[in-house]
Amino acid sequence: MTVTLRFEDGAVVVSSDGDDLNPTSLPGVERDARTGSHRAPARRYRAVRDALRDRGADVDDRVAPDARLELSLRYDLREYQEAALAAWRGNDERGVVELPTGSGKTVLALAAMAELGVPTLVVVPTVDLLEQWRRELESEFGVPVGQFGGGEQRAAALTVATYDSAYLRAEDVGGDFGLIVFDEVHHLGGEGYRDVARLFAAPARLGLTATFERPDGAHETVADLVGPVVFERDVDALSGEHLAEYDVRRIEVRLSESEREEYEREQGTFVEYVRDAGITFSSGSDYQELVYRSGNDPRAREALLAKQRAREVMMNADAKVTELERILERHRDERVIVFTAHTDLVYRLSERFLLPAITGETGAAERREILGKFRDGEYTRVVSANVLDEGVDVPDASVGVVISGTGSERQFTQRLGRLLRPGSDGEKRAVLYELVTSETAEERVADRRR
DNA sequence: TTGACTCAACATCCTTTGCTACAA
């Protein structure tokens, strides 16, 4: 008896020429009533294949791409990269490696590709990263690299894709790769992006991230789709030798009298509603419930809007601008990145201190120009809202100033990571300033992110 | 090829001290 495996529209189709096999006994395989065929989600491909092998079946496997690639790596891996690679291989070439920004996750993935030598898809969240990876692969392996996304639709044995484009092409090319690498793999927890991992058959899967855990718990889904964390090393373990040493300095500022008055009024409106409505925030979904209520309860809506205004007051306090002036003066000869949460403030600071500004409204060309000049040293400072947190190739800096941010540990880690690429002399010491408005909810927000 | 636009998706958005049901 021969069992045939085929890839079709994001699924693995199982057929056999005899009656000995009950296909639904295979992992994930169900009978499709419409076509009468037996199929499993593509991600179960390896489990199905292995189960058939265990039973000694003769398998005609038309899913696995049979192309073999000769890829050689010029880099020598560092000790922790070797260890991460070994851990991943030891877990049947599945799993997530959690390493800080700047510690060489890309090199690790290149090494995995070279060792496996199978057609590989690299999935990334932004077009910026798409281009970085493509350049890296081309220069390292000297082969043409395919691209899905950013206006291109070109397949090759080594291909890079955005999460969006990978999803759009999955039914079509989901069986073409032996290895799939998810850069910034925490994105895979998003409701829509999960399907990327489901619809591709690639048996070998590598996830890369600096911050695996998600506040919504969806990292468990990611672990299910890609594999568990097989290796992790945090910033502190690498700083000094492979990453710059750093300090985080929290600076407390006070609201002005009028700001305090406004803050207390708006925050009071919010707290009062929350108390009256009996919302305790004892579970994570309570805030969500408040949002639902605001759909038809005017008081709930007003409470949320008041909270929004209170947040703006505390995050954009005038005293932070004064404090920033001092910091810029103190680090006049160093490269400084200023992070905020609101675009309005970005433009205010840009005008006041003549800082080049990057926000979501900044076009691609202008963005490239600013980052290029920052890289060359023509600009030594840049101010941005959330744009530079992730997914953009940001030139190295040694001073960061967090004017405002969310309570997200991920955002904090990413911002810190912007400063940690070691200097050429190895003597660099980075500083991240955190400006926090005292006696406001921002103190809690700042505590939460660490 | 580009730029401007729309659209959908993702992420964050959280108070203080208290209720209830259930498991160890």
Place this chain on the structure above:
DNA sequence: TTGTAGGTTTCCATGTTGAGTCA
């Protein structure tokens, strides 16, 4: 007794992204 986890649906606003469309 003590400690701990927690039930609904169609979503207030802001910032950012990628894909697609059209001029």
